[in-house]
Amino acid sequence: MAKNFTSRKENYSQWYNELVVKADMAENSAVRGCMVIKPYGYAIWEKMQATLDKMFKDTGHSNAYFPLFIPKSFFSREASHVEGFAKECAVVTHYRLKNDPDGNGIIVDEDAKLEEELIVRPTSETIIWDTYKNWIQSYRDLPILVNQWANVVRWEMRTRIFLRTAEFLWQEGHTAHATEQEAIDETIQMMNVYAEFAENFLAMPVLKGVKSPNERFAGAIETYCIEGLMQDGKALQAGTSHFLGQNFAKAFDVQYLNKENKLTYVWSTSWGVSTRLMGALVMTHSDDNGLVLPPKLAPIQVAIIPIYKKEEQLEAISEKLAPVIAALKEKGISVKYDDRDTYKPGWKFNEYEFKGVPVRLAMGPRDMENGTVEVARRDTLTKEILPLEGIIEHIEKLLEDIQNNLFQKALDFRTENIRKADSWDEFKDILENKKGFILAHWDGTPETEQKIKEESKATIRLIPVDGEMEEGKCIYSGKPSKQRVVFALSY
RNA sequence: CGGGGUAUAGCGUAGUCCGGUUAGCGCGCCUGCUUUGGGAGCAGGAGGUCGCAGGUUCGAAUCCUGCUACCCCGACCA
Secondary structure, three states: OOOOOOOOOOOHHHHHHHHHHHOOOEEEOOOOOOEEEOHHHHHHHHHHHHHHHHHHHHOOOEEOOOOOEEEHHHHOOOHHHHHHHHHHOOEEEEOOEEEOOOOOOEEEOHHHEEEEEEEEOOOOHHHHHHHHHHHOOEHHHOOEEEEEEEEEEOOOOOOEOOOEOOEEEEEEEEEEEOOHHHHHHHHHHHHHHHHHHHHHOOOOOOEEEEOOHHHOOOOOOEEEEEEEEOOOOOEEEEEEEEEEEOHHHHHOOOEEEOOOOOEEEOEEEEEEEEOHHHHHHHHHHOEOOEOOOOHHHOOOOEEEEEOOOOHHHHHHHHHHHHHHHHHHHHOOOOEEEOOOOOOOHHHHHHHHHHOOOOEEEEEOHHHHHHOEEEEEEOOOOEEEEEEOOOHHHHHHHHHHHHHHHHHHHHHHHHHHOEEEOOOHHHHHHHHHHOOOEEEEEOOOOHHHHHHHHHHHOOEEEEEEOOOOOOOEEOOOOOOEEOOEEEEEOEO
16 A cells, blocks of 8 residues: 555545656646656656557648747637637737846846737647648648647646646647538547547547537537546546538638639648546546556556565576566567666565556566566556466466456446436436436537536536437426437536 | 635644744655565764745744735636
């Protein structure tokens, strides 16, 4: 059991905050609302990036980079877009500092006021569409399938490390298409890419669907999303993919000549996931002993700890393990052989356990005598002594098992926490006592959605896309409804 | 932006009400010896402009005034 570590039951959000810091993933910085992602946490993010990047490339996308700064005037071009982001924009107004003539250190030079103020990007649609305008003249220029890895800034009132920070890292895909259907297909394809990534790599089961108008991205016609369920029963939006229609094409006058020589507005999409996925990862699998990482995203998949008293013993163990380490690396498994003599074995056990390393091997004098090794798995916290012979195959299989087990556990948890509610009382009772996802009928109006949010704090997380149709009555207004939607308390 | 709170060593804190030795303790850090199969033990040691700026006083971490930063609760949000 970890020392000085809050349990989930005691205080879930404190557990989360402590875990992120103590597992060496990230910490709060000197800048309000901004985090420092530490090497261990960043290594996890790099694995996510590498995997997603490959998935994007495999679906025909290329990376590019657009400016951090966006001229203020660009923002006002798309009305609902500016409305959605205006309240949380950082603005650059000056470009020079000077020494204070009164000797109070350095101050902003008022003479260096920018002609036009610059917005630090909260998202890049506007600068990108202003640029695409010059790239697109003919149907031969389409589609444009571009992604960028970048940082963005949203000046949030209240921040939480990884889940909501003033600055965060993400990728944003921005595509342009000749036809509406092609853009819709792209939007859905990317939602599916995100879902596949979430389930196969994060080992986090997700629901897929579309957002209600209230929750839709500012400037989108339709927002598709994936939603995960955290261990405290709250939902987390883990990725969004937007069908933007011709909104930005019209706002930035992006037209192309089609085969019939007619000027036509292009159709567009945008889609993104962020460092918020790091928070999703923590809250899906981790336990009261610390972080639990799915093998596919673990920077260290196998930690190996020698147990010895004398230098000769260490040498003998190292020699015995050298071929094992080489063979594991040969298989593409990331291994850390921790032969530091500045920490004791017990300390190392706790260290790797807290940092979520999926598999731990230990070899000491007894194993040397018996030709065995101790194998411990993080997900179940179980240990077994196994013969060294055949250990590579065993570990390979074990990593797969752990990956699958984590997904299955998370899936079982979610299955247990999806409930139907057929009345307002039942709905409120579930929210108060159990939380989780609630399937309920809704009359389809923003007014009702707003009322439900005000009275219960729950929001519509998504409207299932291929969900079964079922006639029913809205739990709040009693008006007719054709389909259940998914409600939850959310991050 | 409203309401509440906090600021003392890298981290966590005692002391503040009621001013008075060298600001104490735990973790961590450094040195040495003994240890090493689940966060070792003992001994010694380093580390503080008590958030900042004024004021009261013989004397301020402690009292007064102003400022700043951060945390929690709300409204806003990936």
